[in-house]
Amino acid sequence: DPERVWGSYFGGSDEEWAYGLARDVDGNIYMGGATASVNDIATPGAHDESFGGTYDALLVKFTPAGDRVWGTYFGGDSSDAFGACAIRGNALYAAGSTGSFGLGTLTAHQAQLGGGSDGLLVKFDLDGGVEWATYYGGSASDQGRSCAVDPSGNVYLAGVTESSEAGVIGADGHQDLPGGSADAFLVKFDGSGQRLWGTYYGGYNYNEAMRCATAGNGSVYLVGGTAEESGTTIATSGGQQPVFGGQADAFLAKFDSTGLRKWGTYYGSTGIDYGFTCATDNADNVYLGGDTYSLYGIAHNGHQNNHGGGGLDAFLVKLDGSGERLWATYYGGDGTDECRGLTADEAGNVSMVGQSASLDGMSWYGPQMDFGGGEKDGYLARFTPDGVRMFGTYYGGGGYDEAQAVVAGNGAIYVCGQTGSVDNIATPDAHAPSLNGVSDALVVKLADVADCSGVVGGMAYPGTACDDADPCTLNDLLTDDCVCVGVPFTPGPISGPTTILDGPDTSYVYSVPEIAGAGYTWSLPSGWSAGSLDSAAVQVSAPFGADTAELCVTVTNGGCTPQAACVTVTVLVTVVGEEWSADAGTAFIHPNPNQGRFVLVSSGRWSGPRTMQVIDSTGGLARSGVVLAAPDRTVDLGYLPAGLYTLRLASDQGVEALRFVIR
Numbered sequence: 201d202p203e204r205v206w207g208s209y210f211g212g213s214d215e216e217w218a219y220g221l222a223r224d225v226d227g228n229i230y231m232g233g234a235t236a237s238v239n240d241i242a243t244p245g246a247h248d249e250s251f252g253g254t255y256d257a258l259l260v261k262f263t264p265a266g267d268r269v270w271g272t273y274f275g276g277d278s279s280d281a282f283g284a285c286a287i288r289g290n291a292l293y294a295a296g297s298t299g300s301f302g303l304g305t306l307t308a309h310q311a312q313l314g315g316g317s318d319g320l321l322v323k324f325d326l327d328g329g330v331e332w333a334t335y336y337g338g339s340a341s342d343q344g345r346s347c348a349v350d351p352s353g354n355v356y357l358a359g360v361t362e363s364s365e366a367g368v369i370g371a372d373g374h375q376d377l378p379g380g381s382a383d384a385f386l387v388k389f390d391g392s393g394q395r396l397w398g399t400y401y402g403g404y405n406y407n408e409a410m411r412c413a414t415a416g417n418g419s420v421y422l423v424g425g426t427a428e429e430s431g432t433t434i435a436t437s438g439g440q441q442p443v444f445g446g447q448a449d450a451f452l453a454k455f456d457s458t459g460l461r462k463w464g465t466y467y468g469s470t471g472i473d474y475g476f477t478c479a480t481d482n483a484d485n486v487y488l489g490g491d492t493y494s495l496y497g498i499a500h501n502g503h504q505n506n507h508g509g510g511g512l513d514a515f516l517v518k519l520d521g522s523g524e525r526l527w528a529t530y531y532g533g534d535g536t537d538e539c540r541g542l543t544a545d546e547a548g549n550v551s552m553v554g555q556s557a558s559l560d561g562m563s564w565y566g567p568q569m570d571f572g573g574g575e576k577d578g579y580l581a582r583f584t585p586d587g588v589r590m591f592g593t594y595y596g597g598g599g600y601d602e603a604q605a606v607v608a609g610n611g612a613i614y615v616c617g618q619t620g621s622v623d624n625i626a627t628p629d630a631h632a633p634s635l636n637g638v639s640d641a642l643v644v645k646l647a648d649v650a651d652c653s654g655v656v657g658g659m660a661y662p663g664t665a666c667d668d669a670d671p672c673t674l675n676d677l678l679t680d681d682c683v684c685v686g687v688p689f690t691p692g693p694i695s696g697p698t699t700i701l702d703g704p705d706t707s708y709v710y711s712v713p714e715i716a717g718a719g720y721t722w723s724l725p726s727g728w729s730a731g732s733l734d735s736a737a738v739q740v741s742a743p744f745g746a747d748t749a750e751l752c753v754t755v756t757n758g759g760c761t762p763q764a765a766c767v768t769v770t771v772l773v774t775v776v777g778e779e780w781s782a783d784a785g786t787a788f789i790h791p792n793p794n795q796g797r798f799v800l801v802s803s804g805r806w807s808g809p810r811t812m813q814v815i816d817s818t819g820g821l822a823r824s825g826v827v828l829a830a831p832d833r834t835v836d837l838g839y840l841p842a843g844l845y846t847l848r849l850a851s852d853q854g855v856e857a858l859r860f861v862i863r
Contacts, residue, residue, distance in 0.1 A: 202582075202591055202613065202646045204567050206266040208630035209619070211640030212237025216258070218616040218641035220285035221541075221605040222292065224326060227264035229607070231616050232282030232294045233641055234258060235273070240636060246272035247330050252300065257282040257320075258641075259294055261328065264612070266645060268631045270328045276300025280320070284411070284605075288349035291331075291391065292324040295347035295357050298335070308334035308393030314368065319344030319385075321357045323393065332393040338363025342385075346411040348420065350457065353391045356420050360408035361385045361400070373399030373459035379433060384409035386422050388459065397459040402426065403433035407451075415480045415521070418457040423488055425474035426451045426466070439465030439523045445497065450475030450490045454523065463523040469497030473515075481544035481585070485526070488517040489539040489552055492530070502529025503589045508561050514539035514554050518587065527587040533558025536576075541605040541615075547659075548585035553578065553603035553615055556594070565662075565680075566593025567646065572624050578603030578617050580646070590651075590661050595644060597621030611648040616641060652682035672760035674715065689715075691755040694767040697819045701846050701857050702771050704729060704741045708819055711737035712753055712765060719756040725749030725769075747771040772848065772857045787849065793861035796838035800847070810851040817844045837862065 210216060212235065220232035235241050235258045238251040248256075249272070256275030259282060262268055274280060278299035286293045298320040304311035310318075311334070318337030321344060324330055336344060340362035348356045361369050362382050369385050370376035376399070383402035386409065389395055401407060405427040413421045428434045429444045434451050436442065441449075442465070449468030452475060455461050467473065471493030479487045492498050492507075492515045499505040499515070507513055513532030516539065519525050531537060535557030544550045555576045556562050562579050563569045571577055577596030580603060583589055595603060599620035606615050619625050620639040626632065632640070651660040660666065666684035668676045673686025696710030712720070714736040722733040727743035728751075740751065752766040790799050814823035814837060822840055837845075840862055847858045 202567060202593070202648065204627065205612070205645040205647050206627045206630055207642065207644035208266055208626050209632040209635055209640040209642060210260060211235065211632070211636045212240040213637045214238070215638045216641040217281070217618050218643065219281070219283045219604045220294065221607045221614055221616050222285035222287040223607045223609060223614065224287055227610055227612070228269070228326075229262045229264070229614050229643065230259065230285050230287065230292055231262070231641065231643055232257065232259050232285045232296070233616075234281035237637055242272050243268070243270045246270055247324075247328055248273040248275070253277045253279060255279045255281060257294070257296055257298075259285075259324065259328070261326070262631070262643065264645070266630055272328050274303070274322065276302050283344065284346040286347045286349045286355070288353055290326055291349065291353065292326055293347045293349060293355050294322050294324065295344045296320050297343040297359070303333055304335045305330070305332045305393070308332040309389060309395045310335040314342070315339040315363065316341050318342050319357055319359045321347060321355065321389065323355070334389070334393050336387060337361065338365045338368040340364070342369070345409060348412045348414045350414040350418055350420065351416060352418070354396065355389050355391070356386060356412050356414065357389070358384070358386050358409040358412035358422055370398055370400045371395065372397040374455065374461045375400040379403040379407070379428075380405055382406050382408065384422065384424050386412060386420070386455065388420075399459055401453060403428040403431065405429065407434070410475060411477045413478045413480050413486070415484045415486070416482065417484055417521075419462070419484070419521070420455050420457070421478050421480065421486050422453045422455070423475040423478040424451055425449070425490075434464055435466045436461070436463045438463040440519060440525045441466040441468070445473065445494070446470040447472045449473050450488065452478065452486070452488050452519070454486070454521075465523055467517060468492070469494035471495065473498070476538075476540055477542045479542040479544050479550065481548045481550070482546065483548065484521045486519050486521070487542050487544060487550050488519065489542045490515055491538050498528060499530050500525060500528045502527045502587050503583065504530045504532075504561070506530065508532030508534065508537065508558065510535040510537060510558055512536045512538065514552070516542070516550070516552055516583070518550070529587060531562075531581060532556070533561030535559065537562070540603065543606050543608050545608040549582055549590065549608075550585075551580060551582045551606045551608050551613055553580050553606045553617070555579065555602035563592045563594055564589060565591040568594045568624065570594065572596035572598060572601065572621065574599045574601060574621055577601050578615065580606065580613070580615055582613070584659060584661065584664070588661060588663050595624075597624035600639075601625070601642070608648070613646045613648060614643065615646070616643045618642065652678050671758045689757050689760050689763060691753060691763050691765040694751070694753065694765050696767065697769070698767065699770045699772065700742060700819070701859070702742050702744045702746070702773055704743070706817070707739050707741045709737055709739050710751060710767065712755065715755065715757060717757065721754045723752040723754070725751060742769075742771045744773070745771070746773045772855055787856065787858065789847065789858055789860045793863050796840055796862045797834070797836045798860065799832045799834055801832045808851060810849045813848040814840075815846045815848060
């Protein structure tokens, strides 16, 4: 189980929010957010020691042990907030929104506020000094939501814009002009703050970007939510879901380093679905996380394939670099559950955070197994690269708590968010062990989880394959208690039809699940014929005449006790040809062969209706119905392909089978 190493409040006498986390190569943690407090935020000598407006952005650095190194305000006379952080080498970036004047630097792309609010991107050194800052926006409302750094040191800013001036938002990118009243945007800067390209993303309906993430090959992903329904504005034919699902969908788009869109996809079903976060792993797979009201169409071969039942569930999807879905899962219980942050570690494990009001389905082998008792708790869930849950934990107390961002690596997982709880948040030796204001930011460090073998970051978790060293068991899996248990060796049920037709011209296949290294011996009823009798499948024919017989197979697996399985088969007599005689049966087919349309001619020897089944040469049911008692009945099967068929008639007077050919 993962263990909490330390947890801390962070805030002054008013309110704080934490939205972004970044970790440097030494394990130091940088947390960005917003504050309304005039105290206990900035350290002496910081870039900005004084609170400036309605809300200020905040940025703080902690050591791996949880000690604060420095903290700073960033803002002016209006409202300012950082919504994300990113780091590469010695460059630390914080992205957000601002309505304040005087924050841009002259050397960067946009030194002046463009409108009522603009996106904001700031480059810091690791000591908290500002290297440059740029606004990004026009005369209308613009908001920055996320930033990401590529391997070459370029930085991306993503958000939502209502500005439409030429060249302000879109320039030399995928979409230079706005699509509607509000569009997502993505812009690329070099390390000195100069714009390389920018693009709108959206059509005539509302679209917004919530996160961006870079991959090792230089690609960049953009995720958000859209009400856009038509065309290829959002999705391409190469994406996972090219068609709008309904009401609102999440979206995910991939761009190359030059701003060329490689593919785009919706993700959603008939309800309201929204994308809030994304992350990439070392194999250039991409993870999409968000919220869904859809009861179906979201999960695929994942940890939780059914909606949790609480209205709103979190969801997590893994796609490869070409946009093909690998797996997807709901994550939620009987309450409201949301996803807000993702990260993938060096081993490809993915961690997801958000907030939950559910009392079930969220925790498993975590440090806090029970809901904290307030309105909502933060949560953390971690999955293997194949989508198997490694653990899940609540994080919260008796108030309102939420988790917004997560980073992982070097044996630790860090989570930040907001809390109004006075319990279950901080450890006694933390930077701030008690709630300081109305609500505070929270930051917590968890020791990385050890697997069932005791290996930190290993892959031997409950539900994964193992070897119990018993050759007489199969499908060995680790239990919830980390015990390797296999299923006792058994040949399993025999698959194949339980009713067949007589005669050597008709054959049927029977099989059992194949076990690697096992031997098979089939035992046939008297008079039956077959090909090979020493494989997992056998093809058999029954002799002429009605019969009830037992077909068996014995399976040997190494030194284990041989196991047998049997199936009882009913053999029906087949009446062949169109001529009828007193000894042949109660009906015949005319003409035979035919082109699918024929007359079922009665001998007058049956009364009342009979059920009819048309069986193809493989034993599959091609048609069923009821035939009324009459001198003759026309049957039209012209839609069936050419081949050999059997007409099976059954009533309380008996069963009869007639073979015919469609040419």
